[in-house]
Amino acid sequence: MKAAIIQQYGTADQLEVVANIPTPTIQADEVLVENYAISINPIDYKARQGLMQHLFKWQFPVILGWDLAGKVVAIGSAVTNFKVGDAVFARPDIDPRGKNGSYAEYTAVKADKLALKPQNISYAAASAVPLAGQTALQMLRKLEIKSGQKVLIQAGAGGVGMYAIQLAKQAGAHVVTTASQANHDFVISLGADQVIDYHKNNIQDVLTDFDAVLDTVGDVAGGISILKKGGRFLTIAASLSKEQQHSPGKVVMSGWVAPNSQDLTTLANYIANRKIKIVLDSTFPFTTAGMRAAHIRSETHHARGKIVVQIKN
Template structure:
């Protein structure tokens, strides 16, 4: 089968197309003929850092990157009960871990997938994986109807799902965004949009119940400052929180924590239902063919993506 491999740490030029052996499946897995792949910062950033690559994928090279897939089940393990041959499925495979998603076929645990909603394309389904799971796992159980919620970088992959999910939970949603993307975030449910290039959100906001941060650094620090007493911020950036930020939060009776998204068919099925009833709709920014994976990586690396970048097979 065809797969895109990374031969060594470095830029998109180190990605190349090759023939490798089709994976075999375990008893609790299905084999998916992949039709679409979604790219994330978690795909593109680690490839530059050999230490991070080794931590995530092991020391052997080359490696197959990626976790987000949508496709059709072509083989079913003997312990699998939820899926049958021909089912259209989507999910984030083996995160954190090795997903081997940049390939024509992927072996995926049953517990990481959901059936695709009817009338949803492979591109739309695969867009609703890691980024949507991150937003859902951060927001579930954390916000209540009527809460004032701030979503940092609302036009990005995680951000645009977070706006829609927070709105479906009944929150009043504020987001930071560039002027050119204001209309987009308002169209998907944001109640207010702050242009981060002309306004400092910490100067105009206060008494926020919850902040979803995807930026880290000074943005995370200022996110703590706009929280009300007892408010909370969860960030997707970094495994270790800066001491000065946690100290600031504790002093003001606020909480700050981080999260690492994890594969879950339970959460994937929640996203499936939300897709079906129109509570969320992925925005596909650009689509690339499988042979142009390096170009897709370059697009994500620009940091200007509105919604998701998708690769199709």
């Protein structure tokens, strides 16, 4: 099969689409998905740079990628809830060998990570949901967002922020977000009630008494400082010091997405009922140049919505 591989850690120039990669074999609890579209997340370029080596000992050539949408082409003997021909999407598990990423024509996916793709969206749009959408849903759950609460969502124009704004509004929260001036109309169109231009203001200079903060940019000190007593802070973009974890009168956490069919189906239902929209920053072809350009776009830190690669039409 065709896959985008890296032969060593480094710049986007390491990415290469080649044709001679073995198609994954599936275990009893897996399905084989033919990928129609995949999306790019910041973890992809961090992994490509070698920044995940403390967590994963991969063997080269490595296939990166943790978002896919496509069709089921084979099912394992223990899989009962999907069938060949189903249109699905998923954030597959991270393969400990580094061989089963989504930058490929086929990926083996545990059935308990899959959900049926909403029929009202394209494969490209569907591929933009699993990782960022489940992150937003699960982190807002940990923050225990309730109706009427004041919530700050950092980087509202990014992949996670775009879903988090919409989900927090669904929960009835008053949502404040951060974005560059050029993205203010965009985040307001997603439902944000107030936007802070982070180039002009530090959050701690303009915000106070927040019930919850979802930190996607690593501003731990600023986020904790704007909480009211009993407020909850969660970061997905930084590690916490002991002092920060034990901030008096505040709940301070970090989080890591735990993909599962149930949460992805919840998102699919929101999408099918048009309660969540998906915005694509850009779409690239599944070529060496396309994969490199997609990574370079992600590394700008200024994608508006999600970056997608189209594998099959």
